Amino acid sequence: MITHEINGLYAITPDITGTTQLCEMTRQALAAGVQYVQYRNKIADYRLRLTQAKALSKLCKQYGAILIINDHYDLVIEVDADGIHIGKEDITITDARDYLGQNKIIGVSCYNQLELALEAERMGADYVAFGAFFYSKTKMNTVSASIDLLSEAKKKLNIPLVAIGGITLANAVSLINRGSDSIAVCHELFGAQNIHFVVKKFNQLFFRTEQTFSSSS
Numbered sequence: 001m002i003t004h005e006i007n008g009l010y011a012i013t014p015d016i017t018g019t020t021q022l023c024e025m026t027r028q029a030l031a032a033g034v035q036y037v038q039y040r041n042k043i044a045d046y047r048l049r050l051t052q053a054k055a056l057s058k059l060c061k062q063y064g065a066i067l068i069i070n071d072h073y074d075l076v077i078e079v080d081a082d083g084i085h086i087g088k089e090d091i092t093i094t095d096a097r098d099y100l101g102q103n104k105i106i107g108v109s110c111y112n113q114l115e116l117a118l119e120a121e122r123m124g125a126d127y128v129a130f131g132a133f134f135y136s137k138t139k140m141n142t143v144s145a146s147i148d149l150l151s152e153a154k155k156k157l158n159i160p161l162v163a164i165g166g167i168t169l170a171n172a173v174s175l176i177n178r179g180s181d182s183i184a185v186c187h188e189l190f191g192a193q194n195i196h197f198v199v200k201k202f203n204q205l206f207f208r209t210e211q212t213f214s215s216s217s
């Protein structure tokens with residue numbers, strides 16, 4: 001059974017080859033309070049992916065954080081990560097579940113399509129991701145998702161919603177207010193001069209939003 005309902009800031013690692021630099025940036029994010037990390041590296045070969053994923057797994061365990069691996073289900077087992085994130089070009093939810101079992105988190109990209117999310121929930125996904133909501137410096141050729149989709153999805157789905165794509169400190173609130181449980185961020189976080197500061201600011205956005213909800217209810 002999955003014990004973690006994804007929420008808050010979800011850090012997506014950048015495409016870098018330097019494992020020491022990757023770990024140092026991730027350590028700063030974890031030390032500042034990041035609880036969810038996705039290891040995503042589109043330029044690494046198998047050996048480098050294994051090295052980096054192992055190092056991140058160790059680091060996340062030290063901080064009690066959840067590590068999700070993008071695309072590569074074999075790595076999840078090899079480094080004892082907490083789950084996988086899959087999209088339309090990756091393995092199916094059924095195959096991921098068969099391979100990983102009930103105790104691993106499966107996150108699924110649903111782009112701008114509510115129907116994909118409803119199907120993903122039926123097939124046993126633990127969270128669904130929508131986006132890109134804004135222009136992304138990290139991933140080219142994304143489809144664009146509207147903020148209204150989040151409110152609609154919030155009404156129809158029971159699993160957590162993650163928003164992704166060009167999310168910054170300035171635009172994140174619009175997504176959180178529309179029902180996004182988590183925001184997945186790469187450039188605004190790992191491209192920052194002060195990662196610690198950015199994590200704290202993102203986390204405050206969630207805290208403020210919760211305060212707003214509870215004071216008006």
Ligand SMILES: Cc1ncc(COP(=O)(O)OP(=O)(O)O)c(N)n1
Binds near residue numbers: 040089162
């Ligand atoms: C949290 C989250 N949401 C969406 C994606 C994108 O996944 P995918 O469509 O498979 O594209 P790649 O990341 O593999 O390029 C994601 N990785 N994480």
Ligand SMILES: Cc1ncsc1CCOP(=O)(O)O
Binds near residue numbers: 012132138184185
């Ligand atoms: C993996 C992915 N899928 C849609 S946008 C994106 C990249 C997110 O990175 P950034 O926060 O830098 O836009």
Ligand SMILES: [Mg+2]
Binds near residue numbers: 085086088089090
């Ligand atoms: Mg993918």
